[in-house]
Amino acid sequence: MSDFKQLRIERPIDDGQALTDDDIYWGPLSSSHPTTLREYGPVTTIDIAPTRQQWISITDSTRVQIYSPDTLSLVRSFYSFKDTAYCGTFRSDGRLVCAGSKDGIVRVFDFETRTQLRHFKEHQGSPVHCTHFSRDKTYIFTGSDDRTVRVLDLATEKQLSKFDHVHTDYVRALTPGSATNPHLLLSGSYDRTMKLIDRRMSNNDNILMNFDHGDQIESVLMYANETLAITAGGLYLKVWDLLGGGRLLASLSNHHKSILCTGFTSEQNYILSGGLDRHVKIYDASTFRVVHTITYPDAVLSLAMIGPNDRALCVGMPGGLWSVKRRDGSQQISNSSSTIGITNGYESMKIDSNSDMMCTSNSLVPIDDESTNDTKSTASSGSRKTKSRRRFFPSGIVTPTTMDPVASANRRPRLAPYDNYLRKFRASAALDAAFTSALKRRQPDIVLALFKELSRRQMLKQALAGRDDLSLLKILRYLQKHIAHTTYMPVLIEVAHIISHLYDFSSSPSDKNNKAMEKLQRTIHDELQFQLELMKTKGAIEIILAASSSSTLLETNSTTNHNCNNNNSTVISAM
Template sequence: MAETQSIARTFPVKPKLKPTSANSSTPTLESKYWKSFKTPKEIQTPQTLVSSINSIVFSPTSPHDFAAAHSATVSIFSGKTLEPKTTISSAFRDTVTSASFRSDGRLIAAGDLSGAVQVLDPKSRVPLRRLRGHTRPVRVVRYPRVDKLHLFSGGDDAIVKYWDITTESKIYDLLGHKDYVRCGDASPVSDDMFVSGSYDHTVKVWDVRVMNSGAVMEFDHGKPVEDVIYLPSGGLVATAGGNSVKIWDILGGGKLLCTMESHNKTVTSICVGKIGKESGEEAQQYRILSVALDGYMKVFDYAKFKITHSMRFPNPLMSVGFSPDCSTRVIGASNGTLYIGRRKVKESESMELGDVGGFGPVEVPRRRVLRPSYYRYFQRGQNEKPSEWDYLIKKPKKIKVTEHDKLLKKFMHKEALLAALNGKNPENVVAVMEELVARKKLMRCVSNLETEELGLLLKFLQRYSTMPRFSRFLMGLTKKVVEMRAEDIKSSDELRGDIRNLKRDVEEEIRLQQTLLQIQGIVTPLLKIAGRR
């Protein structure tokens, strides 16, 4: 009955054992999306600047130029060509640490290590306002969401200042931090609210309408805060410090919602990235992009609380920015390298937009009319995909049947096993053995093997029993073969030698596994200690 049922089996037989690998998973659509940010080949972008890229900020207005703060310079790049557009250096006396575009993109404010805050015109590169008041280096400068007449700044003097740009005067000194103020962000829903982060591990929420009572909210990140941003809803705040990124619910009283600890070193910068186009349902899919000194960029879906993509760069990363139109991603490294990526646009999408990534209109080439005298006339439609109502007729592929498959079809079990063993392909041998197990004929074949044939089987077992992919199946078979053919093995010097070799290999594999476990026990605590730093 078993032989009758086995006729319906498909050939050729294939092994059921598959290698498991962490990298064998199919890439997700989101992973493909983030990998699509490539540097355009036709654009020669300068790769190395003078020093560490301290800040990257995009203009809120189209075509979304972006500014990189490095050394005593602010370099502005074109959002269309990604090439340097303007370089502002004469206005600064020391290293520029932070920059911010005004809501209309016409002015840019920047702070440096001298303690000054400059308001400049990117086109003329002329300083329009110089705000003096910080006694230590300025680390963060931000414009409000829409307000064009005010901005706030923070520095190593542990003070957050709120400025009136028109009069170059300070309106408020916001006190409360006990250490360097290194980061901050303006609320996306209110011009009167902003948030600041400090090396005293705290993040404070400020409202300029009620400054008499100090900060309206405060929460402890647990590590020196390197960056803090508002999320698009305005009710959540993300903080970065140590090797973690945390999400806080402001509307819920500063409740901690989630902690993401996927970096091995200090997270230096975070920003919000948006998947999809500017309009439509996809525009609501926001992600947090984080970069760290370990050289990794992580993409965090804070709606599902999971990491959706990770990318490695060769240098420690200091800053990250993502354009409002979802087309450009810029990462700044500690050695002055800018990793500028532009998302590839599909041809159909390019036709709808009328251009490709801002490089001008696309001219559709005219195709020559096909005539019977052309070779392509007879090959037309070969690569066309069928529509929904087409009937697709495929030519069946000829299956190559090996010798052991032919013997299995004829129920010549022992001959099929020997043919596979002589073929010296371990996958085919294991596949035949599994098929014989399904037919309940494997041990009968083993019992009928001659001495030389048994030696061939033992040599195969000795060679592949310790291979992780086959070990579970072959070790069980080895035990049964030795028990069944013990008398034959004792009477043959050659077979005894095969058994000794098999025993030696198994003992060596056991010693190797024990050594690896000991090494793992030593390394694991060290990795945990390193991750906490």
């Protein structure tokens, strides 16, 4: 007996929404299942090391965590903070990490040894929310709630500059200049302004440009070539022309709640923004239009893109969760088949069974000399480790190797409930199961595919006949919602025609069915009127085009005749 051919579900494309190059580029990243880890507090900052390893820095609670981008295993932890830590960022060579804190102390750590090398107390008493290394690797730019921007020297552990007249409110955003201009920086504040500062100038002349954002600024960005700057805060993301004297190029308001963070892709071809509306908006950097949107389960506090080719997007949320979406869709941590379940993520994370690993309440921690000295972890009681897949032989348990021939089991695929009913020729039960699956998966195209299959088998009338009021109401509401869709229309018109002949709604005891049928009739009537107006408009346009082409042809003929007459008169005069 041949295998049953399963129902083929076609995914219709909405009218006027053909796939663009941006949809094709961002679709795999958006549709991939995220890997999610939980930290102790809100993930306020995510930074990617600008090195080959591309370590992920996660700032939450009183610590800065460093993760591997491939396995998402914990690599380093910095716990020297007595209060909430902010803005853990890498230096351009990846060898140092700096972070501010709520107690106002700025700390600098060695990445390899995890030793605290420097601590600056100039902001002590005021939270430091912004810390960034200069591009020449010698200074740290800081912004604090004491309304000052400071330049700290790594070599001498002293303050070089203090700009206390730049802003009149909390400084919450900083970005340094490029490697060619390491003395420049952009600062954004809750006083609604962004300032371009030159640290070499005197205290009264160091503000080169002043930009009025119009709302409290949460994030600022600068292009690598220092031609454009971006401010984000409130409902607006604004683009400023630095070379053009600071003029406003674009004001974007695609979020319906406050924007909290921004970022670039690896090649700065796209701009990312996240906010309280749980959305990450992706803008084309040339047209400043939204090309894609990704939705998250909570507000987006921080984000960062892992390159090259924008292979993964990291997003931090206020509940302590941070997720990683990968472009290739693979969430595999290692090649082993053993798993450790993480109850706080979207899916299980796989870990190599041969390596010594243990699961903490917040992440996966490798047991080695460096991690155990700094992190005290215990095995989670809720985690379960499943055994590797083994073959049972009379001689004992054997795990096949790549060289062993293994016979593949020819198992039939598991059928969906509606496929099982179709296999037994139970058309009415198959239709009920399709509605259940479509409601559960939010995929109305399952019902459409089943209608097509029943029509092909000439079982559509059998499936629709003899229904109670509740099941009939589901079908009527489905018709009312989708019959005007061009993809659904040819099939659903046949379904509506059969229902109108099978049931007498004038004598139906159910008022809901009568109202649903009246709404369906109005929907069909409105669609017919719309199509009639479209045909009238099409006819008028065709008449205009025909008249235009005929007038053009007459003008061409008259011009040709005029030229011929001129040529003839010229020949006659010459004779």
